[in-house]
Amino acid sequence: MAKLDETLTMLKDLTDAKAISGDEKEARDVMEKYIAPYADEVFTDNLGSLIAKKTGNANGPKIMVAGHLDEIGFMVTRIDDKGFVYFQTIGGWWNQVMLAQRVTIMTKNGDVTGVIGSKPPHVLTPEARKKPYEIKDMFIDIGASSKEEAEKFGVRPGDSVVPYFDFTVMKNEKMLLAKAWDNRIGCAIAIEVLKQLKDEDHPNVVYGVGTVQEEVGLRGAKTSTHTITPDIGFGVDVGIAGDTPGISDKEAVGNLGDGPQIILYDASMISHKGVRDFVVETADKNNIPYQYSSMAGGGTDSGSIHLTANGVPALSITIATRYIHSHAAILHRDDFENTVKLLVEVIKGLDAEKVKEITFG
Template sequence: MAKLDETLTMLKELTDAKGIPGNEREPREVMKKYITPYADKMETDGLGSLIAVKKGEENGPKIMIAGHLDEVGFMITQIDEKGFLRFQTVGGWWSQVMLAQRVTIVTSKGEITGIIGSKPPHILPPEARKKPVDIKDMFIDIGASSRDEAREWGVAPGDMVVPHFDFTVMNNEKLLLAKAWDNRIGCAIAIDVLKNLQGENHPNVVYGVGTVQEEVGLRGAKTAANKVQPDISIAVDVGIAGDTPGVSEKEAQGKMGDGPQIILYDASMVSHKGLRDLVVSVAEELNIPHQFDALPGGGTDAGSTHVAGEGAPSLAITIATRYIHTHGGILHRDDYENAVKLITEVVKRLDRKTVDTITYE
């Protein structure tokens, strides 16, 4: 693997961390380690979202930059008498990307490796072979011979299960392959925006937030926004890369390497026109590459932040990523760095007058 620089080391630690919804302690600790040097104050909300406060102008508007800490994964629900584990998906999964994949079960006694299994095709009738295996018929094999042995190893109902996947810099070193880009890349962007603001005058107070439980209903963004009460909110997340075989531009416009995606519309929110116009104008002024997308399905933390409290103008800025909600995804490092640059420059322009103008756009 290519030698890891400071940024790649951070990205590896963030994506290697294990944290399904409701179990975000490990990625929260990694984010906390990297963002604390750039924050004036660290807080959490009641669900465990991490809130790093960077003060510019004390009484300036409050700007929330939110990435979510959780990743899609699974939870153990039962151990059968032969030691096989039944599980529940936590977050959205498609059955065809799950079977025969390696997973890590996080138990009270440490981590255990398993594989998602099902009946072999050799014993299935011809009609059944043509159909995808239902998730409810899958199980996890950890090599235990009985329920008692699995329990002795520390396995218990409620244990977190995450994909097993190694962070990899690909032959094209701009392309990064890892699990949990959704949404540790958003957490990394929040960290680097605060880092970029060191020594800079910004006419506001910036909140770099790692939210919890996004994948099960944008829940942590709601509680974090209720605590912060932002004047402006930007959710940073992954978007769909439509640059692989079989995907038409009508289905997904995004292309890796073409810049951060400015989301016009998704199932959780119509993006705020005034904020969107400002972001686009800054990108054009500074020649920062960017692209647009609209997603009829799915949503981001902006779906919660824009209706929290009395409401806040909100926008989602995303990184085009291949194969999200699977074991491993690919994104382009330039898109990540351009997103950091764009958001940093937008923050510098968000003084009280500008925010008031945006709010009543």
């Protein structure tokens, strides 16, 4: 494996953390460790979203940069008499990426390794082989011989089940392969933005946020935005990559390495035109590459941010990522670095006058 520099070590620590929706502690602890040195204050809301505050001008506007801590996974619902574990999906899964995949069950006694069981093709009829296996029929094999033995391992209903995958720098070292890019990369962006603002003058108060429960309804974004009451909000997340076989331009246009994606529209919001225009102007002025994207389905934390209190002008900025909502995904390091660069320059330009102009035209 390639030697990890400081940034890659942070990305590895973030993606290795096990944290499905509703059980984000591991990822929150990692994010706090990395963001605290650059914040004046770090605290959580009552649902568990992490908020790191950095003051430039204490009387300036409040700017929120939010990634979500949670990843998709599963929750144990029952154990049968033979010790096989059944589960509820947490977040959106496609059944074809699940079978025979390794998982980790987080129990009161520590981690338990399992695999999502599948029938061998030898026992399937020709018709059955053509059909996708239904999620409701899947189970996790933890090597237990009985329900009692599974319980002795510490497994019980309500335990979190997390996909297992090692962070990997690929042969092209700009290409990074890991679980949970959705959305530890957003958390990494929030960390890095505060880090790069450490010795910069900025005319506002910046909040780097790791929200909880995004994958099950943008929930932590709602509570953390209520806590902060920002003047401008940015949801940073993964976006759809359209640069692999089988995806047409009609479905997705994002290319790895072509810069941050400015989201024009998704199912959770229409991006705020004033914020969008200012971000694009800033990118052009600083020669930062970017690409436009829109998603007919799905949404990001901006969907909750912009509807909080009496409304928050908001924009989603995403990183094109291949194979999201599976055990492992690929993104491009340059896109991460250019997203950070863009947000830092945007924040430096968001003084009270500019925010008023954006909000009220």
